[in-house]
Amino acid sequence: MSQLLRVQNFNVSSDGIGAGENQSFESPFGLDPGAMFAWGGATASWPTRTDPGGSRGLDDYFTRDFARNIGAEIMGRNKFGPQRGPWEDHEWLGWWGDEPPFHTPVFVMTHHKRPSFTLSDTTFHFVDGDPATILEQAREAAQGKDVRLGGGVTAIKQFLDADLVDTMHVAVSPITFGTGLRLWESPEELRDRFHLEIVPSPSGVAHHLFWRK
Amino acid sequence: MSQLLRVQNFNVSSDGIGAGENQSFESPFGLDPGAMFAWGGATASWPTRTDPGGSRGLDDYFTRDFARNIGAEIMGRNKFGPQRGPWEDHEWLGWWGDEPPFHTPVFVMTHHKRPSFTLSDTTFHFVDGDPATILEQAREAAQGKDVRLGGGVTAIKQFLDADLVDTMHVAVSPITFGTGLRLWESPEELRDRFHLEIVPSPSGVAHHLFWRK
Numbered sequence: 375m376s377q378l379l380r381v382q383n384f385n386v387s388s389d390g391i392g393a394g395e396n397q398s399f400e401s402p403f404g405l406d407p408g409a410m411f412a413w414g415g416a417t418a419s420w421p422t423r424t425d426p427g428g429s430r431g432l433d434d435y436f437t438r439d440f441a442r443n444i445g446a447e448i449m450g451r452n453k454f455g456p457q458r459g460p461w462e463d464h465e466w467l468g469w470w471g472d473e474p475p476f477h478t479p480v481f482v483m484t485h486h487k488r489p490s491f492t493l494s495d496t497t498f499h500f501v502d503g504d505p506a507t508i509l510e511q512a513r514e515a516a517q518g519k520d521v522r523l524g525g526g527v528t529a530i531k532q533f534l535d536a537d538l539v540d541t542m543h544v545a546v547s548p549i550t551f552g553t554g555l556r557l558w559e560s561p562e563e564l565r566d567r568f569h570l571e572i573v574p575s576p577s578g579v580a581h582h583l584f585w586r587k
Numbered sequence: 588m589s590q591l592l593r594v595q596n597f598n599v600s601s602d603g604i605g606a607g608e609n610q611s612f613e614s615p616f617g618l619d620p621g622a623m624f625a626w627g628g629a630t631a632s633w634p635t636r637t638d639p640g641g642s643r644g645l646d647d648y649f650t651r652d653f654a655r656n657i658g659a660e661i662m663g664r665n666k667f668g669p670q671r672g673p674w675e676d677h678e679w680l681g682w683w684g685d686e687p688p689f690h691t692p693v694f695v696m697t698h699h700k701r702p703s704f705t706l707s708d709t710t711f712h713f714v715d716g717d718p719a720t721i722l723e724q725a726r727e728a729a730q731g732k733d734v735r736l737g738g739g740v741t742a743i744k745q746f747l748d749a750d751l752v753d754t755m756h757v758a759v760s761p762i763t764f765g766t767g768l769r770l771w772e773s774p775e776e777l778r779d780r781f782h783l784e785i786v787p788s789p790s791g792v793a794h795h796l797f798w799r800k
Binding site for chain 1: 644
């Protein structure tokens with residue numbers, strides 16, 4: 375079995391928006407994503423859940439699959455932090471706190487060099503290059519396991535454009551944002567290259583499952 | 588998180604039947620289960636798949652969850668083999684071949700003693716006792732991971748009656764058998780103790796997801 379590149383639990387609004395245009399330190403998403411993520415936070419297996427309990431129905435199958443057989447993650451720079459241009463503050467170590475929920479090497483896409491560092495069992499590497507080159511690095515680090523493409527919208531679109539995505543789970547939440555960074559006009563756009571199953575959940579989310587034809 | 592007792596990918600007909608009455612060496616299920624299992628065999632992650640390919644839609648989320656965080660399995664004697672009464676042929680090592688799909692310790696419920704043995708990375712133990720006692724043994728062997736309750740119908744009903752099951756995934760296939768070993772008259776019977784989500788799949792199967800209230 376080859377190493378898949380998988381999008382897992384990526385969340386967009388019903389109008390296809392994954393984040394706002396105006397990301398900032400105070401607003402990592404550039405909009406209030408609470409209602410978008412509510413379905414995931416309610417599950418027993420949500421990666422950042424700290425208290426016991428949570429649902430174990432359909433939605434939990436998706437959140438519990440987040441880490442299964444994943445050996446590395448690739449993320450866009452804006453998922454790491456709000457900075458633009460050269461890194462000026464090496465002391466700030468990203469949005470993800472002392473115990474990042476990745477537990478693998480993470481490859482942050484950026485044109486600006488920065489030394490790698492480790493927080494708990496997650497090591498962040500800062501890499502420049504085209505998607506295929508970065509994927510090659512991540513696959514090597516993943517030691518035979520799959521690679522998660524963590525987002526955001528821009529990073530996923532880059533890998534889709536390069537035809538490097540093998541499977542994709544996108545949760546479409548029953549809210550609209552109107553403006554922002556849009557993953558798609560419609561998921562139908564991807565049917566030429568992917569199988570697509572759309573699975574409605576009792577939580578109101580529609581799970582969109584893509585796999586390569 | 589405590590160690591859960593999980594039923595995974597257990598399959599019944601639309602009339603709730605998991606196996607026939609007349610199991611034999613030639614007919615492990617006592618009926619032809621091919622149409623019942625077709626949804627699972629079509630997925631990329633079916634445990635006994637040997638060729639590449641397979642679907643990666645909703646059904647695959649269930650088959651790929653089969654082994655996640657499982658440290659031991661409990662099965663009824665009839666899932667191991669068709670023998671009844673004392674073990675007379677110790678050379679026959681069960682239905683599961685040289686590479687059983689369990690990859691953990693397996694506890695076979697039987698009133699008749701038999702020495703443990705190992706095939707590849709699966710060790711079969713033969714245990715007598717009430718469900719709670721057997722679960723305690725399996726939990727210890729699972730070393731902190733969950734325990735899968737592998738079936739068949741009779742074993743699952745014993746553990747349900749003892750109120751020891753934490754989560755249960757039952758795939759209900761769009762066929763009827765009419766007679767056989769019945770898991771339920773209706774899944775509604777379990778709603779007093781369990782949350783229940785019923786998720787229809789494009790394959791025609793209805794995934795029934797139970798978790799303890």
